[in-house]
Amino acid sequence: MARLLTEFGMGSSLRRQDYTQAAVRALKDALWHNSINLAELFGKPKEDMVLDVEVGVQAPEQVDVSALEAVFPYGQPNVRVVQGGLDVPRPDGKPTVIANAAISVSLKGV
Numbered sequence: 001m002a003r004l005l006t007e008f009g010m011g012s013s014l015r016r017q018d019y020t021q022a023a024v025r026a027l028k029d030a031l032w033h034n035s036i037n038l039a040e041l042f043g044k045p046k047e048d049m050v051l052d053v054e055v056g057v058q059a060p061e062q063v064d065v066s067a068l069e070a071v072f073p074y075g076q077p078n079v080r081v082v083q084g085g086l087d088v089p090r091p092d093g094k095p096t097v098i099a100n101a102a103i104s105v106s107l108k109g110v
Contacts, residue, residue: 001110004107005104007030007102010029011024011026012096013096013097017094019059019063022057023055023068023101024068025099026100027055030103038107044107044109047075048109049074049075049076049107051077051078053080053103054081054104055080055085056082056083056101057084058083058086058097065079075105084100
């Protein structure tokens with residue numbers, strides 16, 4: 001099974017320092033901004049899509065992985081949360097949280 005494409009996204013939590021929310025927004029940005037019907041191009045069901053997902057945030061341990069998996073309407077997501085992203089300092093001492101996401105898509109039988 002070879003990777004056929006990779007999609008990228010960015011999401012933020014401006015005031016709540018919610019790493020899960022920022023990560024969900026990054027995934028949605030990648031998915032909805034780069035809508036590609038890959039499975040249909042190969043005549044395969046969407047369930048055959050294998051999605052290797054990497055999300056970077058400054059506090060990976062604060063991300064609810066099940067919330068990230070729930071973003072995907074189909075396919076088989078393999079989610080990994082790693083150190084990355086960016087916490088941008090604010091005058092009130094609470095950072096704006098930025099998450100980055102990469103979704104690599106493969107297709108079974110291709």
